[in-house]
Amino acid sequence: MSTDIDGMTWAGLMERSRGLGLHAEQLFLVRSTPVDGFGPVEAALAEHLPYQKRLEDSGVMFAAGPLASADGAEWNGEGVFVYRAADLDEATRMAEADPMHARGARRFEIRAWCLNEGSTTRSP
Template sequence: MSETPKKPWNELVQWSQEHGLLAKRLYVVTSTPANGLSPVLDNLEPHVAYQTELEVAGVMFAAGPLASPDLQEWLGEGLFVYRAASMEEATAFAENDPMHSSGARRFSVREWMLNEGSFSVQLFYSGGRPKIV
């Protein structure tokens, strides 16, 4: 019987760096209702205010709600990606979110390594934002 191979995380990080991948370590928070949707709705405004503070501070990489599997409703779930120095710091950011500190949602944090993808910015010097037609 063969043993299932294992790959230490730090070895994968090193491999990614050696192979010219970005190897940017970020922290993904999955956030799910603890007691139904009502407590989530009650904490939505302070939660968004907190998330916006993290965004302005440069901590928030991305955040937003998750649709139900059938795409018909929002069940109160969310996903956030933090820039943090460590798992402990990312966990502290999540603990301080009013959604979590109030008990409306529970959360888990996992380190994520951003390796591939692209990002571009379009800047308009005059006339503001173009009209979408």
């Protein structure tokens, strides 16, 4: 197995991870940031939370929650979500349907993420 990672494709990285015996599960990380302050975020919360709960209950949501400022002292309305999805298009549709994004309270950036160590199941 080649160890040259310069210019490695995402598919190549996933294959390499599997070859190394790692978990190699593709998930999608969504970073969600406020567009116009905290007011719109608060206004969308009553719709956002049940949406997130439905994703969790259906097994789509791996993790979600608020994101602290870089120094850990504040919360400015940002959040992170991790979805299980077949591909980037499906994950993007889920993020777009989130009331935080659909109502324009937040914008999002979404990236494929390879979970190599750890597990997507919880131990009792």
